[in-house]
């Protein structure tokens with residue numbers, strides 16, 4: 001039985017395919033369209049999923065959509081149509097998703113629609129492998145719900161309490177993200193990365209924005225927010241409360257901004273910890289599953305793991321709306337196949353996207369007349385060559401196997417560097433990623449050595465929680481200013497070549513760790529194809545690139561390829577925001593309510 005899951009028309013649209021309950025393919029549309037956070041119908045991801053499953057549209061038994069359009073429209077209408085609404089508001093049509101799915105994807109079979117937070121909950125619990133768990137979903141907003149509390153038992157999943165729009169921890173975080181001069185739905189990671197530079201001096205002020213209520217409830221003080229009916233996230237009262245105007249994008253970051261970020265992070269963590277304890281008391285479950293965009297806050301996740309009441313924590317790696325497609329598909333499968341049917345299997349990895357064979361890459365390199373060293377049949381020599389470059393502080397693009405699902409690169413489309421090199425952090429930010437200097441990088445470590453270097457007593461394969469660095473080695477490239485890191489533990493059973501590279505590094509240097517950051521530059525989605533990787537190499541300062549069994553050194557790139565770099569820099573400097581939905585006219589820059 002073929003069940004396709006789709007999330008679309010908000011941000012990070014995505015598609016996945018379950019075949020007889022087995023997750024065989026999943027990917028975000030942005031990887032194909034090259035438009036970051038692309039919210040449009042996931043045509044490219046849909047085509048890929050069907051090709052991966054070897055089926056055509058007529059062989060789909062059910063298409064599952066992750067959100068209920070009528071309920072969402074009810075909330076949008078409650079919020080009111082803004083006077084300066086952009087365009088003709090085509091999204092204010094509850095039939096639009098179904099029409100777009102059928103017309104855009106050429107599909108006329110059965111369609112099942114699941115609520116947004118039910119999709120989030122299922123995307124975590126039904127892929128966790130737990131027999132029983134408490135389930136928490138937290139995001140900006142779905143239809144009405146912004147937070148749900150529930151439990152999973154066997155195949156059954158239910159929610160017993162929810163918090164409704166406009167009271168939303170995701171929108172609280174996004175509002176402060178906007179106030180701090182970062183783009184909503186994109187800059188939240190930056191605020192989290194900025195927080196350790198500050199002190200939580202504004203906790204008392206920010207605590208006035210959100211009041212915790214009995215049970216799972218909380219309430220925003222809407223005097224400080226404008227996202228319900230306005231065109232901004234924050235109301236003027238927020239600037240008055242904090243005693244400073246909102247920061248414009250690109251303005252220098254001052255101590256004040258760091259302090260606000262630290263305070264916001266503290267307020268969020270305390271509230272989440274309180275509600276997680278409540279959820280534990282209500283359910284009595286030993287383990288917790290989480291999803292929703294707020295579940296990507298890995299600093300909060302680390303505290304929930306360490307200080308919270310649950311023994312184990314599973315966070316859906318694509319916890320944002322992309323993962324909703326997995327949840328909707330799993331709910332449809334459970335309905336159609338019945339409670340006794342197996343699947344989906346516990347999610348051990350997210351290498352679920354397209355891959356390219358060495359032969360395909362050989363043909364591409366030959367056609368482009370790009371000189372590359374061919375290591376086919378000589379993996380250990382390839383790994384030795386890569387490890388040697390990393391040991392001598394080169395920065396290497398690493399392209400291997402199926403593309404990862406979710407916002408984190410996990411060793412399929414990664415940029416790697418030496419974690420002991422003090423220059424790796426600034427060099428990666430300035431020359432490769434073209435992003436703010438303060439943003440930290442994460443380490444990948446062999447799972448069997450993780451506890452020697454990090455305060456981590458369990459696998460963390462999806463890079464979704466922070467912990468203290470306890471390594472006897474200095475690891476300046478991956479240690480944040482507060483002594484924390486966000487490690488990925490690498491298991492040879494799930495990522496054999498990446499693990500073998502780490503073993504090679506360990507044998508050569510005594511350090512089984514590598515800097516692992518996503519293979520993209522600022523404003524771009526993670527690379528998908530070998531061509532994306534080559535173009536990113538041309539317009540960044542990567543020293544070398546591994547494309548499956550081929551190694552390309554920067555020095556061997558044709559002169560006209562490397563000439564792209566200054567041209568790219570010029571476009572960036574002139575304010576060109578590469579491929580963002582806002583730049584493409586897809587999304588209003590700072591208007592959350594109507595998308």
Ligand SMILES: [Fe+2]
Nearest residue numbers: 139292293321
């Ligand atoms: Fe969501």
